[in-house]
Amino acid sequence: MPAPSLAPFIRARPWLSKLVTPVANMYSNAAGYRQMGLRADDLISEENENVLTALKRLPAKESYDRIYRIRRATQLSLQHKLLPKAEWTKPEEDVPYLGPLLAQIEAEQKEVEQLDTLTVIKAH
Template structure:
């Protein structure tokens, strides 16, 4: 899941942020997932152990909402339709709900790996 990201570098440079923001907005709207009522985190591929663990950590309501959004999008795709404009996912609704959990799990696994590979040596006097 952890792909290289230039987001922090872009946000730190206001001139670059002003250039990239309209391009990012255009790309998000062109992707079309918001027209089907999905959020960006709904597009994360589930066949990863880390994502499976993150899905188990979701609250029951968030998990239900996610399944509902995905099923509705599949139904719209099968019928070759999109939602009415007032039902599109708005920018303020498209918040990351799964990505923070995935990052937390990856940090835990990294810490576990570091502790498992820890070598303890005896000090010589």
């Protein structure tokens, strides 16, 4: 089960969004994953069955790009280096590609669970 999110609450209030957005961008830049060419969804652990299913559903190009980014970041980490600034992941490129698939998979699982627990009541 995913952790609760304040995102819908913040997005519904433009004044709060204006306050939080710069802090969120600062945090993303300080995390350092963009400096290694990664996207936020590249950091999602593959130990969950839902994540593995989502990875199987990725288009071939997106899957290849994900593996390339992770391997390049691993190599950079081993060398204690960062990419040149021109190759950093830009905020507009850091869009979720795995999150929507995970949401779809969780919705499918909920539907299956609801159908499995369905009780039929006979009317006389």
